[in-house]
Amino acid sequence: MKAFFTVFVLSLYLCGAAGAADNGFIKKGDLLTVDRCVNIALKTHPSIVSSRSSFDAGRSRVGQAESSYYPQFNLSSGYSRNYSGATTAGNTYNQYTNSATVSQNIYDFGKTSAQVKVQELNSDAAKSDLENLSQQITLNVRQAYYGLLQAIKNRAVAEDNVKQFEHHLEQAKGFFSVGTKPKFDVTKAEVDLSNARLGLIKAQNAIKTAIAALNNSMGLPDAPEYTIEDDLSFKRYEVTFESALNKALESRSDIKAAAAKRLSAEKALELAGKGYYPYLSGNAAYTRSAEKLPLKEGWNAGVTLTVPVFSGFLTKHQVDEAVANHKAAKANEDLVKQNVFLEVQQAFINLKEAEERIPTAELAVKQALENLDIANGRYSAGVGSPIEVTDAQALHTNAKTAYIQALSDYKIARAAIDKAMGGVK
Numbered sequence: 001m002k003a004f005f006t007v008f009v010l011s012l013y014l015c016g017a018a019g020a021a022d023n024g025f026i027k028k029g030d031l032l033t034v035d036r037c038v039n040i041a042l043k044t045h046p047s048i049v050s051s052r053s054s055f056d057a058g059r060s061r062v063g064q065a066e067s068s069y070y071p072q073f074n075l076s077s078g079y080s081r082n083y084s085g086a087t088t089a090g091n092t093y094n095q096y097t098n099s100a101t102v103s104q105n106i107y108d109f110g111k112t113s114a115q116v117k118v119q120e121l122n123s124d125a126a127k128s129d130l131e132n133l134s135q136q137i138t139l140n141v142r143q144a145y146y147g148l149l150q151a152i153k154n155r156a157v158a159e160d161n162v163k164q165f166e167h168h169l170e171q172a173k174g175f176f177s178v179g180t181k182p183k184f185d186v187t188k189a190e191v192d193l194s195n196a197r198l199g200l201i202k203a204q205n206a207i208k209t210a211i212a213a214l215n216n217s218m219g220l221p222d223a224p225e226y227t228i229e230d231d232l233s234f235k236r237y238e239v240t241f242e243s244a245l246n247k248a249l250e251s252r253s254d255i256k257a258a259a260a261k262r263l264s265a266e267k268a269l270e271l272a273g274k275g276y277y278p279y280l281s282g283n284a285a286y287t288r289s290a291e292k293l294p295l296k297e298g299w300n301a302g303v304t305l306t307v308p309v310f311s312g313f314l315t316k317h318q319v320d321e322a323v324a325n326h327k328a329a330k331a332n333e334d335l336v337k338q339n340v341f342l343e344v345q346q347a348f349i350n351l352k353e354a355e356e357r358i359p360t361a362e363l364a365v366k367q368a369l370e371n372l373d374i375a376n377g378r379y380s381a382g383v384g385s386p387i388e389v390t391d392a393q394a395l396h397t398n399a400k401t402a403y404i405q406a407l408s409d410y411k412i413a414r415a416a417i418d419k420a421m422g423g424v425k
Helices: 034-044 046-069 111-177 183-218 241-251 253-276 314-380 386-420
Strands: 004-007 030-032 072-084 091-107 226-229 279-290 296-306
Touching: 030 034, 034 046, 034 111, 034 183, 046 111, 111 183, 111 226, 111 253, 111 314, 111 386, 183 386, 241 253, 241 314, 241 386, 253 314, 314 386
Parallel strands: 030 226
Antiparallel strands: 004 226, 072 091, 091 279, 279 296
């Protein structure tokens, strides 16, 4: 049966505050699973909101680039008061103007289509960046969640340690009162109890730190009091390094983003080269103007061929920049693939190492408990020493802590290799 742990959340505004207001995602007393914590983070974390907004901006730039396909239509109306000194008497007159103009790109040797493609690829890269960030946020939340569970279990170990030394102190006092044990046993038991209580204080403070880390990973630093589910049990995860690496190369969003940026750089290079080409546009205008009402009509229509002759080597430098950017994008894509290989390799090693530690740590807990029972039994029978009991209790506490650490490390390693493979659940 799964156990539930109550977590008292620190407020960033008031340390030790009585509670925080409902933030719309977590209500006081809610039970949170690790998946729910992840879902909350993917909705509220500021970095996700920022990345999503950048993606939306990129989609808008696609529309901006496509606007060159369509005719440009403008209306204008004006009035001016003019003076001409061409005659001795001079001449002052009014000028009224109304006009409508339309222009249309007819042919630009693929400049517009190349610009649209560049922005589409940049948008694809931004989408992949958003997915990659979501996977990193997911990993951060899972690490914080299991870190909190580890802290809670460590507190339980510390509480049990205090109880054990309280019982040992009572025994020592009893033996001393009847003269079967020296005062040293009582003093030793009091020192051990004080150290155990210090350990409990540290464990409680570790929970507060872990709570703050989990809330921050969800993007809700002022979350109200809630409970979390104990999900620290061991379940073997079957995966090979080869399958994990192949999955990563197929699914990793950062690889897709790097590829999209490389393709965008290629298109940008193509676009820069088109600066040497002419472009053809059509235009038409209808005007009504005169010195006084009524206004007189006029119109014009035609086509314009613009041929770039010399721009101060602007196009050349733009091409040089595009070549350098393309080389950088290609190198960055290779670097991302290398980093993915290393990440998968490290995550796989950590997973297997944590998996191998669990049965050994579990056995160590059983052996340490047997040793503690023997030491307690010997002391209760009057043949053991307080040092023997203290050593046995410390060994048992360390063994339980190591077992909890192994379980937590395995959960985090599982989350890390899922992220390394591209966010597999």
